[in-house]
Amino acid sequence: MEDFAFHRPGSVAEAQETLRGTEDSKFMAGGQSLIPLMKLDMAAPGAVVSLTGIDELRGIEQQDGSLVIGAGMTHSEVAESDDVRNAISALAGLAGSIGDPQVRNRGTLGGSVAHADPAADYPAALVALGATVITDRREIAAEDFFQGMFETPLETDEVITSVRFPVPDSAGYSKFPNPASKYAIAGVMVARNGADVKVAVTGAGTGVFRATAFEEALAGDFSAGALDGASVSADGLVSDTDASAEYRAHLVGVMARRAVEACG
């Protein structure tokens, strides 16, 4: 790992100013994705600007049928929040299924969303729930936000401040985790709002995507049985030592059925 300067500002504005002050500098929240990259010399920021001292990025609020979660909230905080559990228990469960206790105690919602790892859990929740990513300068719908592997529309000095999740009628999440990291090999979030059903898949492809055929089947008959034998096409899915594309395609079907069963 190369040497770097470290700053811990107290406000978003100050953080942005600090960031602009050094070339190649990076925001850091929990460091659970950034630090591993730095250790592998795949990132070598001149300065690291920590977002952990900024109150504006914290908190969980109920707002007109939505849950607004501060970008700086850790996975543990989301998993253990009564507000989240009561409103969208699947979201609390998802946060509680990330990595291990150490990762959950450091890693944040904002960091996970900004990093846009194709195997991360949160993107499935954001897309299935129709969430909105709120930054210091704009609001971006989840489906426009995740643009593929590690790709987002965020500008270098743009800070995610919170994410707004509309509370659905019901939602369920099921994942087949990587046995070591717990990242999703195939993770499926299903959310229902009246007749509208969204099914978002993470881990299987090069970015989160919606399984529209599943959505149509579930719109007519919201039951696990409606997805019997259903799977997605293996074309374009990830193949690695843990799972071939074909196996991932199969798992997406299984996880989708289990997610429907998990819907409260």
Next chain:
Amino acid sequence: MSNNGRKIKSDWNLIGTPMRKVEGLDKSTGRALYTDDLVFPGMLHGKILRSPHPHARIVSIDTSSAEALDGVHGVVTGQDMPTTYGIIPWTPDEYPLCVDRVRYVGDGVAAVAAVDEDTALRALELIEVEYEELPAFFDPFEALEADGSTPYVHEPKKADWNGNVTKKVHLEFGEVDELMDGSDAVVEGEYFFEGSTHTAIEPHCAIGLWQAGGGFQRQDGESSGKLTVWSATQVPHYLHRELARVLEVDQAHVRVLQPLVGGAFGGKSEPFDLEFCVAKLSMITGRPVKILYTREEVFYAHRGRHPFHMKYRTGATAAGKLTSVDAEIVLDGGAYASFGLVTTYYAGQLLCAPYEMPAYRFDSTRVYTNKPACGPKRGHGSVQPRFAFEVQIDKLSERLDLDPIEFRRLNFIGSNTRTINELRVTSNGFMECLESVERESAWKDRFRKLPFGCGLGVAGSTYITGTNYPIYPNDMPQSGVQMQVDRSGRVAVFSGASEIGQGCDSMVAYIAAEELGVPLDYVRVLRGDTDFTPVDLGAYSSRVTFMVGNAAIDAARKLRGMVQEAVAEEWDVKPGEVLLAGGLALWAPDTERQMHVKEAFNLAEAKFGTLGSTGSYNTPKDVHGEYRGATIGASPAYSFTAHVAEVEVDVETGIVDVKKIWVAHDCGRALNPVLVEGQMEGSAYMGFGEALMEEQVFKDAEHGRAGLHDAPSLLDYRIPTSLDTPELQSLIVESIDPEGPYGAKEAGEGPLHPSIPAIANAIYDAVGVRMDRLPFSPPNVWRALEAAREADTLRKPILNPGAGAPTSTPELVPGD
């Protein structure tokens, strides 16, 4: 039967009771010193440059820029150490660093010593190696087909031989074909056992220190230097020999020290490039040099479990007696021989118990491929065939409508007998092992009766308690121990044994304390230094407790005799009436008459002078046949094991959840039951990991660089964590071996074997699907489930289907 001669526990004060490991507190508090903890003034750090090609000729190496880099003190290449070595004296096929050819991605080419690791790494980047790439062999069957039109992995010993063959063994006992033809049932199967690595927590590490002159004046007036090497090795004696030979230093001026070792499992049982490199770099730089492998390098140094491609035919009578066994095995050896000659024999030789085989043939061929070299891993060479064979037995039992435990009982070989390949078997507690797992798992009520998806499977096995012969032929003892007692009552044990976490320091301490009557904390074990301790051959083949234990008893009893004699003289009683126990010397007829053991030692020292003794152990020589290869697999005693595994299969995802493994193991006598249980659990755990997770995958040219290890890290290579590990229940069986120390046999490797076939057989009981290829990972199990769904065979197998008399048509078991 096997309880014959069993001593009641009260015959011993310590032996048989749960005790701490003597170094346990140091390890758990972080005080224990491992090789990498050692730091010397002026010490340099070394790094090894490794080949990016699986097979290539080295055209030239230019190290000048690296040598010119600030902070670099020395660079060596293969030319500096052009002597081949190999752990087996008949197959020396490795150089410390490659001289003219690299044979796998990761083969060492040059080494650098610098002021720190970062500088050494930068220096590696400055070394220019010109390679001429050669076609590589990755598939053992393709390697076998090779005709020499492209270079073999190694030059053949004779012009018309295939240089890709390390060793071929063909042995036949009894009338194999006749008995097979006359069998009522024959099962044929093809199996694949995946390779795996040891994953010891401590990576290999070595420090070399060359002291020029070293204070030794030779007769010719030249003064010779002294070489000291600290290494995380499990074979300091063999390392001592090879360092002297390859580096051309008088063996008397080479000292090998073995700090505590953080696990080995067979992965540190031969010399490695880093040990030669630290020594040579220290000779060049005049400074101590340390090399610590990265985890990635551990994956490339490898010497892990060989992948085995196996075909078995197994015959039995309608009544369930085995008739004939025929095996064909191809071992994928990787780039170097390592222990491969032995592995090739073990692949066949170690299968002949605990069941009686009227006829047996095996054909075993080890093939070189351009991949990291395979070697010995816990259960060396015998875990793979055991998997195949125990699944074969499960299939045969089913064909014959027999309960598989019953089938195993029917074929029990017995104790005090010889196997078909003429190995002498003494104590044998296999029947008790079967009984324990049958009882504890409630087998009779549950086998074939659990709901679909849930199942039980059984398997048995045997393993050697030490190899009967040393790696290099000689008539000297396999193990030596020296002991001395001092005026404070303390006992010092000088042991050549290799403490790799298994507890051999503790074991000799227990024996010294038991025999000399001192409290355990009066015993000091001094070990791991070839300058001061007698030779023990190393921690491999489960030999240490048996051999070092017997040597320790020998040494301790000599001392005890002197102490008894001196005390008897003082009390004017018979020496045999003097007991040494609990820190006291006692008169047996009236134990009120006693003195502190320290006084007793002082009396003995006054009578005999300074008190010391030596003890040694060597194996009996009449324990095997006379045919070529008969000595390989011979052991003074064999351990026996049986497992029952319980699984639940998720038929949608292919996830196999192993709920519990019952592990019954005949270790002769458990000198310390806590350590025995630790070995049993650790073994079953390791087998479980191989069964479900581990895979040695190499990239092919389409998916990266051919021959590159696909997962050389603990993030990507799958081993179970404690969270993944099933409940393990250890059931110790004590058959009390007539030749073992207090009746003890091995416990460190045997209990691994049945895990894998027991899980495979349990999967079959759960869903009716045979897993004949490792690992039983979710995608592999899912594929097998899909095939069964298509063939409409995905269902609970039925016990006693009343299918009528078995025919002799072999049941052909498809491969993948």
